[in-house]
Amino acid sequence: MKTNLAFDSKMESDYRIDKFESDLNYIRIMLALCVLLYSSFALIDIQLKIPEANLFLFIRFILVNPFFVVGIILSYHKSFYKFHQIILVIDYLAAGFGIIAMLLLVPNNFSYYGGLFLIFGVGHFLTRIYWQYASVASYSMVLGYLILAFFFSDNYKLNLIYVFFYSSFIFICVYGSYTFEKYRRDKYLQTHNLRDDNVILEKEIYDKLIEIENANRITIFSLARLSESRDHFTGDHIERVGALCLKVSQDLPTSIFEVNEIDRDLFIESIELASTLHDIGKVAIPEHILMKPGRLSDDEMAVMKMHTTYGYDTLVKIKTLYEKNNFINMGIHICKYHHEKFDGSGYPDGLKGNEIPLAARIVAVVDVYDALVSERPYKKAFSKEKSLSIIREGSGTMFDPEIVKVFLKLFDEDQ
Template structure:
């Protein structure tokens, strides 16, 4: 992949200096956040009562966090510009191999399985590592994990499944970070070298912004699709949910948006993509529960219900970095509340009526309908008539009755 042919050696150096000056404080903040977040996850180890907690604490605080702290201290040295990419890559590898070590020690702990996704995201998007370096380091970690897991574990099938997820996610990160870097270069050219070509540049920059926006949409959809791919029975579930949620939203009366203090156009722009994130938290649910052919027992059901919280927590962390992203903001509400019921008997917070965000109320109806007409590990697909009968019976208790009416009209 080639970013630009218009950068000569002097311009390349000037661009890197400009980018470094703009990113320096951000890099320091992100390294500090890495120390805090990497440390705070030890609370999960303690809460889960993992026997190896003391060993994990040693890995976190004695082996990994010192790399972040050294990176922060070096960032105040005048020569940091020349070495900052090496320092960031070393920090990135330390964080990744720390997670790999904990995943190999306790292979059944899905929080570390998900932790690797967070590490890859940090490397490609947050700590400002060059996308080429982040990509090579990421695939190096995956290769190391593959080799070590085959040496230390005999569960080859699960190891290969993990590698598939990690490799797919890294590919998504590579595309997203590459696109972001290309946008930054074009923006630099506009600001510093092409001021006389305003008419042409405005169109070029607009096209690039559209390209970046499309890349963001592709990345979000791919993440949702990746989480769904663990369930072999759902097929195109997220696409159908997204399309039908948009259709229902388009048919809503105008007063619904006014009563909920929602901008209709913005809502319609976001609902299709945001609704695909509703089950992203299932990536943290053990496969023996997710794919169980029979009814879940109470303990398994409690674990399954946690997917709403896992998805919510993940998106809240992303929101802290991209507060104005409408997809993420709506996705937060959908992730957490799409299993709430209109009469207050749902989970996780027992909300009722209009306390439940509008987007989550829409997804609740559409998600249940699509689940009913789809084959699942524990049931055959229902006919459409039977599914619609169940939806109608749920009007006023499970679902918002107004949304049920709009939903039924949307299917005609």
């Protein structure tokens, strides 16, 4: 398994984008809450009847809150990602220096000293400012407070004590925000590595599935070949049937698959191999019937017709072991029904029209055509023209006319 111990430049960029996207709505909510909280503390000013209350209202609503509101508005602009940290830091500094101004103007009101602690906490933990930026901004505020206090306050010793408390609290905030950031990075790194491992695992599984599928193909093709091993006249019959069935299915209108409630892609993927199974039941047919040079008697024909049932029964037993094998499931239909006729005069069940599975209707056309153009014990090979003429004449009686139309078009294109 792949293990990444550190962020490279690309991962750093991806992480920051991912972090921003996951935090964006949260940032908007927090900016809105900052507006609400910063405004609500004006009630304390009014309740305490501070003489500077109007000035403080001006600081809260005219100087500070607009920064938050502008931040919310800008968050909906596509370029917000590039500048959002700068915007958040500016909002943070505005809020902090607003409180500093108020506590210097009214140094005896403890609520403003506590308010600065709240600002530091919100800046480090809630507004999603990078811990480095929050740290620099926080200590800048403490330094600003110390400098301003030198000009606006006479109690230097008390101011230094406050600075000590603020600096200590900021140190705690820095450690806390750094720890939270490290946790997020570690979690992202684990997720990233897990994603990479999953990709590797998925590829390994995919390769194994391909191996299994290829093994299935070889097994099925070998089974189909076995059925023809006793017939020296068929030659490459199953390969030709498979190739033609594939071409026909690829050219069939999508509406045919929809009417038959069939997944077109899965059907096309399966039919070339499944069609090779159409005559595997002939393994059970006695050789004197299978290789008879002349016309079969009625009794012999009855035995020959049983190859559809023999093949069907064999594949049904195999299906119990491989229920979800698409090749086997399609092969079952083809084995049993490829000698059914469109008008219902075929065998073994006398099905007609769309009662006959689509795959079997396709194989019916292709199998007959290949038998016509091939030499068999009971006949010489027919010409392609004569064979196509027979197929054309069988449209609507022996064969599905829509399939015949597509089949004949294949040979028109070869002209």
